[in-house]
Amino acid sequence: MSTIDTVVIGAGHAGLAVSRLLTDAGRDHVVLDRGRVAERWRSERWDSLRLLTPAWMTRLPGWYPGGRDPERFLTAAELTTYLERYAASFDAPVRSGTTVHRVVRAGGGGYDVRTDHGTWHAHHVVVATGPHGPNRVPVPLADLRAAELVPSSRYRNPAQLPDGGVLVVGASSSGVQIADELARAGREVTLAVGRHTRAPRRYRGLDLFWWLEATGRLARTVDDLADPVRARQEVSLQVVGRDDLDVDLVALRDRGVRLVGRLQELDGDSLVLDGGLPARAAEADRAMHRLLDSFDAYADRCGLGRELHPRTRPRDVAADPGPSRLDLRAEGIGTVVLAAGHRPDHSWLGVPVTGPDGGIRQYRGVTAAPGLYVVGQRFQHRRDSGFIDGARHDARDVVAHLTTGSLPTRAGAIEEPAA
DSSP states (O other), rough: EEEEEEEEEEOOOHHHHHHHHHHHTTEEEEEEEETTHHHHHSSSSOOOBSSSOOOOOOOOOBBOOSSSOOTTTTHHHHHHHHHHHHHHTOOOOOEEEEEEEEEEOTTTTEEEEEBBBBEEEEEEEEEEEEEEEOOOOOOTTTTTSEEEEEHHHHOGGGGGOOEEEEEEEEOOOHHHHHHHHHHTTTTTTEEEEEOOOOSSSTTTTTEHHHHHHHHHHHHHHHHGOOOOOHHHHHBBBBBOSSSSSSOOOOHHHHTTTTEOOOOOEEEEEEEEEEHHHHHHHHHHHHHHHHHHHHHHHHHHHHHGGGSSOOOOOOOOOOOOOSSSSSEEHHTTTEEEEEEOBBBBTTTTTTTSOOOOOSSSBBBBOOOOOOSEEOOOOOTTGGGGGSGGHHHHHHHHHHHHHHHSSSSEETTOOEEOOOO
């Protein structure tokens, strides 16, 4: 058994951010990953995927992408190279190909991290595996036999799928991007739409994320909100990493994608659908207009109005309820792509810090188990926690508490954590 101060589990952007700060603090640590640096970006992303955020939003501790075009959208391969270079820049102690099987409390204090390459005894453990576990399978699809189920993590390109129509389940960022790609490849596509968040890629000549950062929305914390649980369940934006393409429901319908309601149950070869699509689409449109109103108000307060493009708004969806049933065989639908989100999987964590949904309960990365931390969760503390750019803030909190027992304030001072 090897003894070390800290084990970081996960060599993605969040784990590497923690590793950089631990290196700066002179703390002995190791980063364990079942695959390589940025493994999910290598093996669980479709071929055409680009980041939803501009390159300037890939800031990490001691590292900024720079380049001649900070507004570009990195491909998965470019991000992988970027994170490899980041790890090499401070000689991150990454142990690739090391699968963690179990983390348990050690008898004399600290934790035993059991892997397929032996056990590490650590005073501290930082879980940086991200919020994504297996694809969430809606209950109606659990016994489906009439079509092939393809999780979004295994989707690569249209040519990979069997002939015939495709039902995409889920209308957040992954679902709408996959539906768009399939439709532009000439496939007959049906999109089952649940709760979703709509916003334009660009507004008044500026990227959406410029507005979100400038107006302070990305810096909002769970302490600012009345319902943090609902905020953490917010679905991802209907945008794609391109300036010349919209993938919201209006754009998809214009490209021939059929919009239907949420799946309710399975009846033989048919899926029973709800009639809530118009209400959900209308609520998403209202929320989008409230967001754009706040952008306009910010521009007016700052005197930017004359410098920006005129105020123009995307068309509202105005969806009809769609069919109440979908007979997959009769419709010629041979594939169902699952893009309804992921469920957290911390079954390997033998410490009672997970909630009913499988996520790790924490405040600013600090769990109730002394010395056990988490980083890289959705809305962990700030709204941008789920983006690469936000990991630097969460990593700072975790490493500050690990090294001093206290949390940093926004201004950089030190405060005691809440009880």
